Amino acid sequence: MRAPAFAVLAAVTAGLSPAGAFASVPSGLPPALRNANPRTLSSGLYLSLAADGHFGGLVMPVTARTAAAGTNKGRPPVTLDARVGDNVVLDPDPSSLPAIQRAQAEPHLWRSAANPEVLAGTFQEGRYGVGGGALDCGYAISSDGGISWTRGLIPNLTASSGGAYLRGTDPVAAIDLNGDIYFLTLVTAQGAFDDGGLVVISRSTDGGASFSNPFVITAGSPTRMLDKEFLAVNDHAGTPHANRLVATWTEIDSDNNYDLYSATSDTAGSAWSTPVLIKPRDNLIDQATQPFFLPDGSLFVAYIANLTDTTFRIECKRSTDGGTTYPSTATVVVPAVQMWTDPSLRSGTFLITAWVARDTGTVFLTYAALAGSQPRVFVTKSMNNGATWSAPVAVSDNPAGISVVNAAIAATPDGQRVTVTYYDKRNNAAGADTVVDLYSNTSFDGGASWQPGVRLTEYSSDFHLAPLTDEGYMLGDYQAVVPPAVDGQPAVAITIDARDGNPDPCTIRYALASTAGFNGWRAARFSLADYGNAAVSGALADPDGDGISNAAEYFHQTNPRSADFGSLFETTPDYAASPAAFGVSYRYRLDGDNAFRVRWESSADGNSWAPADIIPGPTPENPVTPNDNAGAVDFAVAAGVRLFREEFSTDNFSTIAAGEVLVAHTDARLVNVSARGQVKTGASQLIAGFVVGGGNKNILVRGIGPALGPMGIADPVPDPQISLSPLGQPGTVFHNDTWAQSDATAELFARLGASALPADSLDAALTFPLLPQPYTAIVSDTAGRTGIGLAEVYDADAAPGDPTRPALVNLSARAEVGTGENILIGGFVIAGTQPKRVLLRAVGPTLADQGVTSVLADPVLKLFRRVGSDNQLVASNDDWQLAPNAVALSGTADRIGAFDLRTGTGRDAALLLTLAPGIYTAQVSGANDTTGIALVEIYDAD
Numbered sequence: 001m002r003a004p005a006f007a008v009l010a011a012v013t014a015g016l017s018p019a020g021a022f023a024s025v026p027s028g029l030p031p032a033l034r035n036a037n038p039r040t041l042s043s044g045l046y047l048s049l050a051a052d053g054h055f056g057g058l059v060m061p062v063t064a065r066t067a068a069a070g071t072n073k074g075r076p077p078v079t080l081d082a083r084v085g086d087n088v089v090l091d092p093d094p095s096s097l098p099a100i101q102r103a104q105a106e107p108h109l110w111r112s113a114a115n116p117e118v119l120a121g122t123f124q125e126g127r128y129g130v131g132g133g134a135l136d137c138g139y140a141i142s143s144d145g146g147i148s149w150t151r152g153l154i155p156n157l158t159a160s161s162g163g164a165y166l167r168g169t170d171p172v173a174a175i176d177l178n179g180d181i182y183f184l185t186l187v188t189a190q191g192a193f194d195d196g197g198l199v200v201i202s203r204s205t206d207g208g209a210s211f212s213n214p215f216v217i218t219a220g221s222p223t224r225m226l227d228k229e230f231l232a233v234n235d236h237a238g239t240p241h242a243n244r245l246v247a248t249w250t251e252i253d254s255d256n257n258y259d260l261y262s263a264t265s266d267t268a269g270s271a272w273s274t275p276v277l278i279k280p281r282d283n284l285i286d287q288a289t290q291p292f293f294l295p296d297g298s299l300f301v302a303y304i305a306n307l308t309d310t311t312f313r314i315e316c317k318r319s320t321d322g323g324t325t326y327p328s329t330a331t332v333v334v335p336a337v338q339m340w341t342d343p344s345l346r347s348g349t350f351l352i353t354a355w356v357a358r359d360t361g362t363v364f365l366t367y368a369a370l371a372g373s374q375p376r377v378f379v380t381k382s383m384n385n386g387a388t389w390s391a392p393v394a395v396s397d398n399p400a401g402i403s404v405v406n407a408a409i410a411a412t413p414d415g416q417r418v419t420v421t422y423y424d425k426r427n428n429a430a431g432a433d434t435v436v437d438l439y440s441n442t443s444f445d446g447g448a449s450w451q452p453g454v455r456l457t458e459y460s461s462d463f464h465l466a467p468l469t470d471e472g473y474m475l476g477d478y479q480a481v482v483p484p485a486v487d488g489q490p491a492v493a494i495t496i497d498a499r500d501g502n503p504d505p506c507t508i509r510y511a512l513a514s515t516a517g518f519n520g521w522r523a524a525r526f527s528l529a530d531y532g533n534a535a536v537s538g539a540l541a542d543p544d545g546d547g548i549s550n551a552a553e554y555f556h557q558t559n560p561r562s563a564d565f566g567s568l569f570e571t572t573p574d575y576a577a578s579p580a581a582f583g584v585s586y587r588y589r590l591d592g593d594n595a596f597r598v599r600w601e602s603s604a605d606g607n608s609w610a611p612a613d614i615i616p617g618p619t620p621e622n623p624v625t626p627n628d629n630a631g632a633v634d635f636a637v638a639a640g641v642r643l644f645r646e647e648f649s650t651d652n653f654s655t656i657a658a659g660e661v662l663v664a665h666t667d668a669r670l671v672n673v674s675a676r677g678q679v680k681t682g683a684s685q686l687i688a689g690f691v692v693g694g695g696n697k698n699i700l701v702r703g704i705g706p707a708l709g710p711m712g713i714a715d716p717v718p719d720p721q722i723s724l725s726p727l728g729q730p731g732t733v734f735h736n737d738t739w740a741q742s743d744a745t746a747e748l749f750a751r752l753g754a755s756a757l758p759a760d761s762l763d764a765a766l767t768f769p770l771l772p773q774p775y776t777a778i779v780s781d782t783a784g785r786t787g788i789g790l791a792e793v794y795d796a797d798a799a800p801g802d803p804t805r806p807a808l809v810n811l812s813a814r815a816e817v818g819t820g821e822n823i824l825i826g827g828f829v830i831a832g833t834q835p836k837r838v839l840l841r842a843v844g845p846t847l848a849d850q851g852v853t854s855v856l857a858d859p860v861l862k863l864f865r866r867v868g869s870d871n872q873l874v875a876s877n878d879d880w881q882l883a884p885n886a887v888a889l890s891g892t893a894d895r896i897g898a899f900d901l902r903t904g905t906g907r908d909a910a911l912l913l914t915l916a917p918g919i920y921t922a923q924v925s926g927a928n929d930t931t932g933i934a935l936v937e938i939y940d941a942d
Contacts (some may be wrong), residue, residue, distance in 0.1 A: 006593070016711045029054050030194050031404040032225035036257040036468070038759035040285055040307050043346055043477040044106055044124055044169025044186065044230040045193060046559040048135060050469045052192045059910065067748070069119040072499040072705050073858070074879040074907035076886060077458030079557060080588055082284045085490065085509035085524030087458050089497055093155050094125065096160050097136070103466060103503040104138065105476030107494040112233035114631050115164070116485035117145045117528050120181045120208070121494050122171035123505045124476060125153060135167040136160040137185045138505075141208035142529040146492040146509050147561075154183050155211045163214070165198070166191045171479070173232040176243045180205050180268060184231040184247055196220020199229045199249050201269045217263055217272045217498050225252045232291035232299065234322065236358070239297030241322035245269055246299055247279065248289035258285045261304055264323045278303070278317060278326050295361045299323040300386050302333060302354050302365055311336050314365065316386045324509045333389050334380060338370040340405070344433050345423070345463060346472040347405035353479070354870055357415030361385060364447065366409040366420050377407045377422050381447050395420055395441045395450045402426045404439075406475070409485040410491060417512040423479045424453070427460050435460035438495045440481075444514050456508045461498035475503065484512060488531040490524045498770070510559030521554050525561060539648075540656050547659025551648050553589050555598075556658075558884040565875035567660060567912045570888035571837065572895060573637075573942065575665055580637035581615060582644065582664045587887055588631040597649045600633060604640040604836040606661065612644055627765060642666050642834055661835070663914055663942065668832035670940055671795040672753070675813030677824040678703070679717040679779055679789035681850065683817040683933060686779040688791035689727065690805075692772045693940075694806035698797050700744060700752060703736075703764035703779040703789035707757055714821060717787035720779050722764045727774035737782050739765035753829070767796060772806060780788070788821065809940040814847075817856045817926055817934045824924040826936035839892055839939040841880075842909040842924040845937060846902045856932035859924055861909035874920070875913060878927060888912055892941050912941065923937045
């Protein structure tokens with residue numbers, strides 16, 4: 001086969017053999033495989049043999065051995081089509097797997113006909129290190145249509161899960177009419193499959209809570225190697241052989257013959273018939289069986305035949321007695337498939353996937369192949385039980401020169417909605433060959449025409465994190481997608497995803513809807529029961545209790561099943577304009593059928609609302625371009641107007657309001673800001689900065705240590721001192737180390753609500769009028785000792801809530817973040833009668849860009865409000881770029897003069913909130929109890 005020029009180039013750059021090349025090291029191989037082309041073997045069998053040094057061996061790339069969990073942590077996902085739901089990575093890896101064997105491959109998935117919300121997934125478990133190691137097979141069960149999963153190793157299969165076998169691979173799932181779950185696997189008792197392997201099946205009768213010991217279906221021998229087994233269940237009630245199981249597999253003998261066999265079980269897998277040949281021996285390479293029961297109870301089996309380095313054909317047979325016997329003559333499905341071998345992936349060159357529409361019996365078959373020199377995913381179908389087939393149609397729309405591999409297919413019961421999934425390399429950077437994504441194309445007319453490709457994965461996967469074999473990086477052979485069984489359900493795909501630093505199974509729900517409207521959006525995100533319950537999935541509902549209705553969640557691209565912390569809007573007030581202006585911008589998506597309309601209202605008191613006075617401009621009130629974060633509208637701030645809110649109106653449901661009320665120029669003010677943290681020396685001192693805005697202001701600054709003891713704080717700093725200086729003027733320093741020796745008084749403390757200090761206390765305080773500029777306050781111990789300290793800044797004016805007076809507009813504090821009581825805490829008090837908009841940030845990684853060492857690598861920010869004697873969680877954030885309002889966070893920081901946070905891997909944390917008057921604390925800790933220097937920031941964002 002002459003490889004396309006781009007394929008050869010990619011192969012050279014990847015350091016691999018070009019397409020069509022393979023190596024074999026026959027010495028030590030089981031006799032049945034000493035003349036076999038390794039490309040004809042399933043990836044599981046190949047992987048196991050390669051791990052023992054055959055076929056050029058198996059080398060783990062350095063990146064795969066050393067990749068840390070969370071490779072993409074802090075990096076924002078791409079914005080997917082509204083029809084695509086959450087990417088659910090099925091973590092964590094089972095603890096019984098060795099640290100170097102935490103990768104999965106070869107995923108398969110099945111939907112129950114008895115209860116279509118029950119899904120069973122399975123996948124190969126365990127990465128080989130150099131020289132081999134144990135493999136196992138894992139499983140995952142969902143009872144809510146793929147929203148949540150339970151996961152484990154198939155019990156009693158291999159040594160990793162208490163079984164007698166040494167390795168397991170090529171797993172396939174099925175569920176019968178009773179709801180019993182089956183996992184078919186290929187296992188070996190001799191590590192390198194010297195025994196030829198065994199095909200076994202495990203059964204659960206209680207929804208995956210427990211499993212039988214594996215039942216043996218057939219056993220190979222050193223001269224007859226088993227490979228590429230598959231499973232079908234007759235889940236058509238009322239048909240002959242209902243609930244029958246059929247296992248199919250390939251046997252490879254020492255003369256390099258590939259024979260296709262099957263066996264049946266009518267005893268729920270506990271006993272099996274004598275294996276029968278699916279096809280008479282013809283000395284050709286036959287592989288990759290795909291069995292499926294038809295609606296009349298007959299069995300359809302497709303497979304590939306006469307595999308060479310360049311082509312194969314696809315054949316099929318129909319067993320009218322459910323797999324007991326097969327006709328002698330096969331039907332040719334596709335006479336010649338031009339094989340596509342990806343230059344850097346072991347791409348399942350010879351693999352096909354079939355699906356049968358449950359009601360009509362239409363059979364669909366897909367595969368990846370070359371169309372000229374271009375890789376494409378093809379689909380063909382039969383409407384007469386496999387007797388004749390349509391001409392294959394290229395359905396993928398991958399750009400020229402872009403590789404696609406590992407195609408899977410599924411169709412709705414009526415055969416009208418047909419969907420394919422496949423790995424696609426279109427998102428590589430120019431000239432690179434490092435990542436793949438899962439894409440899907442869907443037909444809504446039975447395969448006659450196909451919609452453009454839709455990306456399903458929110459992160460591209462670096463396939464170099466997978467094991468490297470002589471045939472390329474290994475993600476696996478099997479790939480699967482299951483269709484919706486009824487209206488209101490989505491399709492569910494299972495794939496291998498390397499976003500967290502090693503290959504993991506991942507499931508994705510996506511609606512087979514022709515347009516990206518609200519109903520498709522909610523089908524992808526809610527269970528079938530919830531889809532039918534307007535109180536949960538309807539436009540007015542708020543199932544996650546975050547104050548944002550489902551319609552607003554849809555429009556603003558947030559998650560309806562997980563509380564979204566933070567304002568969805570970026571505001572740009574310009575009170576000096578004439579008239580005073582209040583700008584609002586936001587991220588949004590358009591309804592696919594243009595049903596959504598947005599309107600805004602304003603109010604002075606939050607009770608009476610009227611249409612907002614929109615300032616005409618180039619940006620229309622109703623956005624016209626989806627998914628570009630550019631929805632914007634400007635309002636005139638009339639006298640007395642302080643509040644704005646967004647409302648929706650659609651063609652199919654009543655007017656609703658988003659939960660957030662935006663505030664403009666209210667009477668709320670920050671009257672107290674504080675920071676509690678470790679007081680050490682050098683870079684680990686407690687350093688607080690604050691900004692006075694709008695004019696001269698009377699300020700009280702305190703450094704508290706001993707007074708923390710009666711509050712239950714262990715190890716307070718013994719004798720704190722305060723050094724206060726204007727930012728950039730280190731020669732101008734105001735200092736105090738004993739509050740009673742300053743101008744501060746107990747009466748002042750009482751008026752401002754500051755805690756009383758004993759007259760002989762060694763706590764420190766300063767009070768005097770300050771100019772409108774930034775200041776830095778350093779809290780340290782007079783003798784250089786360490787402990788917990790508190791820096792406090794109070795607005796000491798007589799009327800701190802007056803919006804016309806100067807204000808505290810920012811506090812920042814830098815300290816070393818420990819664990820327990822040694823975390824960093826920023827406190828603030830909002831006074832007034834109306835809400836205030838506040839930006840909070842916990843900065844660690846970005847400090848390193850400013851020359852700070854030993855920074856907190858992954859800050860976590862949590863905001864609490866004091867209610868009575870309790871602290872109630874208001875909001876939290878781990879990585880700011882993963883927040884639903886990341887664009888608003890960045891834009892607001894720019895507007896108020898905060899420095900930019902690191903992007904790309906944005907592990908700093910931030911919150912943008914509209915808060916009612918009250919007492920708040922912002923706690924900064926390290927993810928997984930990590931420690932280091934961090935900065936907490938509190939900004940007035942009005």
